[in-house]
Amino acid sequence: MIINHPLLGPRDAAEFVIKGDASLIDRPDWQIENAAEAFHEYLFLRDNPAGEHRELWYHEQGDRSWLVVTRNTLTHEVTRVEMARDVARKARA
C-alpha cells in the first residue's frame, strides 16, 4: 500500500505504524458522570467496518507525523490522507 503523505508525497506503508480507528482522537472527558463507560467504549469497542475506514497511521520512519488515512478495508484502496492535527483542530473548532 502507498500512503500519499500530505507533506512528503507518496510513501510506502511499511514506513508507518498503524494505531487503529481514527475515533481514538476524540478522547472522552474524564470528568463527566459516566466517564468509566465512556472510556470503556473509547478504548475497547470498535465499529470495525467492512468498507471505508478512517484510521490513524504514524509515520515512524519518516517525519513522525500522525495521519488520518481513509482506506477501504475490502480493497485496501486509500482514498484520502489528512494530517491528524488538522482533523483534531477542525473537530475542536
Add this chain to the structure above:
Amino acid sequence: MHYSALKVLWQGLTGNKGWTEVWREPDPKPEYDIVIVGGGGHGLATAYYLAKEFGELNVAVLEKGWIGSGNIGRNTTIIRSNYLLPGNQPFYEFSLTLWEGLEQDFNYNAMVSQRGIINLIHSDAQRDAYARRGNSMRISGADAVLLDRRKVREMCPFLDFENGRFPIQGGLWQPRAGTVRHDAVAWGFARGADSRGVDIIQNCEVTGFQIENGVCRGVETTRGVIRAGKVAVCVAGSSSRVMAQAGMRLPIESHVLQAFVSEGLKPVIPGVVTFGAGHFYISQSDKGGLVFGGDIDGYNSYAQRGNLPVVEDVCEGGMAIMPMIGRARLLRMWGGVMDMSMDGSPFIDRTHIDGLYFNGGWCYGGFKATPASGYCYAHLLATGRPHETAQAMRLDRFITGAAIDERGAGAQPNLH
C-alpha cells in the same frame, strides 16, 4: 453410515458404489430451538456437541457460503495447549484432550498427528519466561518439557545453531501438540451433527436479527425468516458485521493473516517449530509442503489477502532460524480474516440481548480451539452456564477489569 477399515476394503473391492452422501442438504424449517450462525469449524463443533452431549437435536447451522470455506480451511493446522494465563490455559488443554479422542468420537479421519511443538529460546530472559509458561501448562494438566541446546540440536539439526544474533539456547517442547487435517475437521463435525438430525443449511446468509422487546426470537436470512429459541453467532472475521445487525459494537477488529506453503519436500521437520525472537512458525504437512506463517499485516482488513512487507518479514524469520528454507520454492500463499480482540483472547458468552449468544475474538488461534470452543459454547447454550474452562471468556471483561492479556500488549488488537 459408520466408517471403518473393513468398509474401506469392502467398498474398494466392490467399485466404491456403496458410499452415501456425508451430510444432507435440507431446506430450512420455519423454527428451531437453536440456530447457529456460521458454519465454520466452531459452529459445526457447537452443533455436534449440542446434539451429542447435550441432547439438543432441533438445531440448524446457517452458513453464508459453503461449510469449510472460511478460516477452518485457511489455517496452518496447529494444535497445542501452551498458553500461560489461568483464564486461557485450562480451556486449551481441554481442547487438546478433545482433539486426542476426536477421530474415534466422530468416526472420521481428521489425521490428528501429535508430532510436538518446540518454542525456541534465544536468551536467558526467554528461558525464564518459558520455564514459567511450562509450569503453568503443567498445573493445568498439560505436558511441557524444557529442552537445552543439545537436545534441540538432536531433534532439529537443521536449525541455525551458529546464528550470532539469535543464538538458539533451548526450547519449550510440548510433545502432545501437533497438526490436524484442517478441513476434515469441518467435514467430521458436519457429518456427526447431521447424522444426529442437525440441519446444515449452506448458501444462507443472515441479514438481520428479529429482536422483540430485548429478546432475540430469530434471524432474517436470504432464505427467509427462521425463528429460534436461541441464536448463537460464531462467525470469526465477520463478527463485527454480523453483530452490528443487532446494534452491538464489539471489542474486536478484523485483520488479515497470511500463510504460506512451499513445494513438497521429503520429511525434514519433525513437528512444529516456532522462532522466539521474531514471529515465525513452521511445520511440514503430510504431503511434504512446509507450512509457515508469522505476524498479521497490522491494518484492519476484510480482504483475505495481505501485502508484501509481511511476506518479507515472515521469510526473514524463516531464514534466521533455518537458512535451508531459502532453497525451497513457495508454492502457495493466502490470507484469512482474523477476529482480533482487544486482549488477544476469545469470547464465549451471552449478550445483553436475551436469546442472543456470541462466540468470537479468536484472533489467529481459533483452529486449535475448535473442539473446546464448540463444546463450551454448546454447554453455555444448553445449560445457561459457562463451561468451567471458559468462565473468563466474557464480553464484559474490559469494563470489569478482567482482561486475559497473554502478551501484555494492552488494548491494541494488531499487537496480539
